Amino acid sequence: MKKAVVVYYSWSNGNTKRITELLAEGIGADIVRIDTAEPYKGSYNEVVSQGQREVNKGYKPPIKSIDADLSKYGVIAIGTPTWWYTMAPRRPSPVPKSRPGSET
Numbered sequence: 001m002k003k004a005v006v007v008y009y010s011w012s013n014g015n016t017k018r019i020t021e022l023l024a025e026g027i028g029a030d031i032v033r034i035d036t037a038e039p040y041k042g043s044y045n046e047v048v049s050q051g052q053r054e055v056n057k058g059y060k061p062p063i064k065s066i067d068a069d070l071s072k073y074g075v076i077a078i079g080t081p082t083w084w085y086t087m088a089p090r091r092p093s094p095v096p097k098s099r100p101g102s103e104t
């Protein structure tokens with residue numbers, strides 16, 4: 001059976017990072033972190049407001065390239081904080097279309 005990977009985004013307190021690490025340890029998965037190409041700047045409240053604008057517009061900030069081949073995994077779990085009642089705009093993208101039948 002192919003291995004699992006948890007791909008996550010975490011911005012403010014590392015909460016999603018901690019959950020990801022617990023999950024990955026529990027199921028023996030690898031971890032891939034994604035980050036925005038441009039870090040969010042300003043105070044917490046400023047980023048909360050920016051996040052609201054991005055969620056409302058459906059804007060997804062570009063991310064840094066990741067050094068991982070996700071096609072080798074059988075399961076890809078996604079980790080994201082809640083931003084404005086939904087997943088953060090810069091959540092990891094779902095499984096590529098080239099991987100039909102994959103589980104998330």
Ligand SMILES: Cc1cc2nc3c(=O)[nH]c(=O)nc-3n(C[C@H](O)[C@H](O)[C@H](O)COP(=O)(O)O)c2cc1C
Binds near residue numbers: 013014048050051
């Ligand atoms: C832009 C922004 C929007 C947020 N919106 C919500 C929300 O709608 N509901 C909620 O319960 N928490 C919200 N939060 C709080 C985060 O979801 C929470 O602190 C989370 O644990 C942060 O994860 P992280 O430390 O991995 O970034 C928001 C935080 C930010 C920065």
